[in-house]
Amino acid sequence: MKVAEAVPEFADAFGFEEFNRMQREALPAILDTDHNVVASAPTASGKTALAELAICRTLRDEGTALFIAPLRALTTEKETEWERFEDLGYSVYVVTGERDLNPRRAARADILVMTPEKTDSATRKHDSARYSFIEDVDCVVIDEVHLLDSETRGGVLEVTVSRMRRICDPRIVALSATMPNIDDVAAWLDAPDETTFEFGDDYRPVDLHAGVKTYTHGENSFADKYRRLYRAFDLAEPHIRDGGQSLVFVSSRQDAVRAAAKARDELAKRDVPIGARGDYDFHNEAKELSNDSLAKGVLDGVGFHHAGLSRDDREAVEEWFKEGKIQLLFSTSTLAWGVNLPARCVVIRDTKHHDPLEGEVDISPLDILQMLGRAGRPGYDDVGYGWVVCDRSDQNKYRRLLREGKEIESRLAEDLDSHLNAEIAMGTIRDLDDVMSWLETTFYYRRAQSNPAAYDFEDLRSRVRDVLDRLVSRGFVEMDDDLSIDATPLGRLTSKYYLRLGTASRFADLAERDRITADDVLETVAGAADFRQVSARQSEVDAVDSVLTGVSTTLEDGPKKVLAILHASMANSTPSELRSDAWVIKQNALRLLSALREFLDTFADARAANLAKRVEARVDNGVSSDAAALTAVDGIGPGRARKLATGGLSTPADVVDAGVKELTRAGLSQGVAERVIESAKDLPAPDIDWGEFPESVARGESDMHDIRVRNDGGGGSVGVRVTVNDVEMSTKTCYLSDEVTVPVGVFGAADDELEFVVEVAFPDLPLLPIRESRTVRVE
Template sequence: MAGRTEYETGVAVDAVLPEFADAFPFETFNRMQSEALPAIVDGDDNDNVVVSAPTASGKTALAEAAICRTLEAGGTALFLAPLRALTNEKESEWERFESLGYSVYVVTGERELTPSRAERADILVMTPEKADSATRKHDSPRYSFITDVDCCVIDEVHLLDSDRRGAVLEVTISRLRRLCAPRIVALSATMQNVDDVAEWLDAPPACTFAFGDSYRPVPLSASVETYAHGDNAFADKYRRLYRALDLAGPHIEDGGQALVFVASRQDTVRAAEKARDELAERDIEISSRGDYEYHTEARELENDTLRQSVVDGVGFHHAGLAKDDKDRVEAWFKAGKIQLLFSTSTLAWGVNLPARCVAIRDTKLHDPLEGEVDMSPLDILQMLGRAGRPGYDDAGYAHVICDGSDADRYRRLLADGKPIESRLAEELDTHLNAEIALGVVDDIEDVMAWLETTFYYTRAASAPDQYDDSASLRDRVSSTLQRLVDGGFVDQSGLEIEPTALGRLTSQFYLRLDTAEAFHALCERTNDGTAIDEAAVLRTVADATEFDSVSARRDERETFGAVLGGESEDLDPGNRKVLAILRAGMAGTTPAELQSDAWVIRRNALRFLAALRAFCERFAAPRDANLVRRIEARVEHGVSSEAVGLVAIGGVGSGRAHKLAREGLTDPADVRAAGVEGLVSAGLSEGVAERILEQARELPALSIEWDGVPDAIGAGENTMAEVTVRNDGDGDPAGLRVTVNGVEMTAETRYLGETTLPVGVFGGDVEELTYELGVAFPELPLLPVSDRRTVRVDP
């Protein structure tokens, strides 16, 4: 790797970027930054840059320098953050750019996108997942801004090796480069194979940097520590906690700080509570215990447990804390008020909070979708890299605490690091389908051309003993394409390939192929005259491939009968657990035994229900889509089947829906009839009642008139009549269906204003003709509307 030496170590920020000096929180660049800056600031805009450097060595400043270079040229910069929690932190940090007249806009799934703001933004901040979604939809007006990106900064590019997220980052970068060819600046903690990443991104040698441990601001001493493993997992947590305190205690007594990483948010709280008592029992002196002013500030904390803990110098930090609480914890830790901090791995990837001593108490974690899994090697290295406080410590001390059977594996990781691997092969069929659905790949040769833009292809060339060789890659791609053709996701004619409706929907909703096939099969039942019912919808979602790794503990299994009775007893325990959580969610009462995983499972299930609804609209019928929409709303809000239509009203969630239903108001028509006075009587304030009534009036309000339908008709006679549907609310897509004695006569879908449908009355060999009009709204959780007329057939 070659670098440039135009800048001396310690060069002033205003000498390099005079217009942006106020955007940096320091006045001079450090040694690592000074060596990499020429490639970033003075290099060719067409030259991509890859920098691998130890944690806490100052990579963020390189990202900001790349952004400044882009802004100076009048361009738009995209910053890809590894975690959603970090996108919000960047928004706060980069108010420095706002003060210079540049706009920063964070695009996440939890915020409503404002396309005009995104288009005007000078700096966009996104996660790889959101960037993936934006690039897939780049040709829509809503996401067209993504093609205006001039520079893309990838923070922690070693995320490529993440089991779930690596392939998403890989295909997103490849797609972005095809769409608008931005300059790529990829930053990473130390990785073995920086050359592979540089090769993939076409970064020239002069723009590729691998800074070793000598560039760490504080030398790191790392070790693997074992503990006495027992038969009780709960007791083992405390054995590891005491081991962590043994390691951290001397540093705390010496006035230093310790950061202990644990598996979950709840673990941070429990560990802090126990550690606080244990430090007192060990008589370890904590300097903040006598700080009256600090104790007074601590009273402002929102979290009660945190408030009690921090006054003894022990804190915890996780993404679920209120922002003000997190900000205070971070500030107090930086100031040395908190000497022992427990955190989840989120802190390792984001906020720069180094400590003299870092201990990883938990190397395994519980994933709601995967069960117990090993913490990724990337996370382990990232956490260990937080050891050592620049300017305060001569050395950092980092420890992995694990079972003896895992010790050698972690020792090898500490000694050798880990090469960054591609994870694309594990999801090749899903991502190839997405590229075909996007129109990027439209013939067989394009398939290999696309593959050659991926890190997977580069890594395979670099390590052929671990990956397929070129010929085998072609075979793999060929078999993957055949799988897509055989499954109906792709049509192939000679060398040309094009997506089917199934392939497009699968890509749109990020479904695995097996799940998409199950959804499609459920829709196909209607072609055989089999109705889709609630049980079938819930079972199909619970049995989705994405839920196959969900595990069910013994205490959880014991609750299944109470929730499900005998429903779907043939499902695997993990999938039956998903079903139980969905059923309980619909009822609004989730048993305590199922609550720990319920939120994550429900959020994923809601995505699958939205996808299944779209499948029903395309491959089944509006009434089936409406059923799925009502189930979706019940899972989300926990309301009864009779009152589910209330949540279609803007401003009505589960709480207000339950309040209204208790007063006998179970649908928007009831709300309109009640008026403001009735809603106030039901327990709403007058202002809320007025807003909800206004929203209810915008929903469909139907009246149905039959014209020309006789009371009786003679056998062998016939006449034509009609039925008119009027909607006094807003026009929404509606499926209209006329049947006679259960046999469909007319069906169509349209935006409903006023619609008239023909009705043929034919006297046949039956005694009675029952005509039924059904109206179902596929996009609204409103109960279907139906109306009947009966005609007697006289002999």
């Protein structure tokens, strides 16, 4: 069946001219019915085309399609790949981070591309103007729906799909690698038999021979890596000698680089014919690579691939591997989920990996099967070879996985309290009956029906009620006598910021303290439940202690390492021993700091929120406390902030007063200086007017006076706090545009002097609070 005959108006959106057998069989269900579709098929059999057909059907009906990709790295890849749809006049928009979201572009998009986590976040906020676009989705395509069985991400995908069905009831097209219990997924999604497809191994374009090879585990994990690497060389070598290609999966980006370097030496030692040094054009193309290690290796036929490479370098590696110029490629698991780069031989060298947030963990069975599925090149090989290299003690586990596959289980129960809290916070659940109705929309409930013994189906309702009772007792949820349910402010903030309940409780506890310091903020975040599984390797301990010299902390092991990374980030000086985990930990910490700021604003006061905001600015930008306020000015990045602070400018007001001439002297061009000054003028610039505030008061007398807080800059949220002799007298939170009046009582008390302090703090901005004082004599 020709593409041009099946979908003539979309023929140019496909990268081929004719559908294969699997695609032909599924096509009528996707194009000619409105039913939900579930299709499982072996890796490399062409499932992407089914996703594109579903998108074409949606566009033909003038609808909006949402493609849920399993990894963030694949969302940008789809954006590039689907420029073909852009060429046909349709808009493709990738929704990634909160800061980068353009709501207008998202609302106008014909094709949205998101991860499960981003879709979850958007659906939680669907009633806000910023995320209302999610309500207009007509078709949801779930790529790799077997992600439901992921320990860390499966529950998120499950509740998100259930929520989407309640919000806008879109058509669901779920695609997957082979899964034994596809009927459970189809029943959950209400896909009828005629649109549920289970394409077996006979639909694989190339037969797969998969097996397990073992090695003997030693005392030294570093030496073990090399034992496994030599095992991988032994398995790959015959195929390379025969003109084939091998793909070796390793656990980290750093391992991919190191293994490739070692492979070049080992293959030369074994005299394996590999490489293209005589190819003059290839030699010149390799010079264009931005990664020097990669440029050296590819000429010897050895490359590496991971998400940390620049897009141009990644695309070059993929192209050269397809052309056969790279014969041995080392990669992280990202490649298994995305780019279709099959090889005659696939070796999984590492079955465990170091997760910055979880410590040493097993690579999931889903990832193992996904990686092995890359073995075999259609059109070149009759058979592909896939090998798992593992410790002898694990061999039976992996042999069973290869023999029986992996049934898809629900992971919702592992974080049921957080997901239930989110639904209550959204207003989906208002009473006990709603709790059970929601539960019945989940894959968890469907799987429990299918496998009642494993899921203890008879006791399911009481377990969910226990979770609800815990939410009530911990202050996340309120339940009235009539059993109506509502979220508390704590529960709503927890859902809004995607927090674990333990983390939210920790934040609320901090807000109750009388005095909060910057060290308290950092300690609270570093000790959050999100970082509980972080581990500090032996090689990192000295670096952690060095960074925390002079810092008092009760944290130990992994959380202490997190604290060190946060302090190092503020100082813009992260030790090399901590850099491998620093980026992931810092990004998660910034999310938590942003949440903590709002917790403090809600449950403490504006000055505590402002402190958290200043700490966040320092961690994010790597600047001193003197320079933190400057990061609020558009056009002043970390480098400029540090430079200006060194020159004595530490506030937006200083920048305005310095003028264009002074800023150009500091290295800014005139145009940039002018824009920076205008941006600085847009920030609030309060001025405290004490009016006719008295210098003295008679003992026993009292009087009321108005203090005005005027604003010469742009509007913004402020908290005004008045104290007398360090005792809080009044607080006021408001939006400051022109001015606000604060009434202050002057009482002739027993003290001989009264020191009145007015403080204006900015809960949303990293600006230092404005403080002024007046002393009144009591006569």
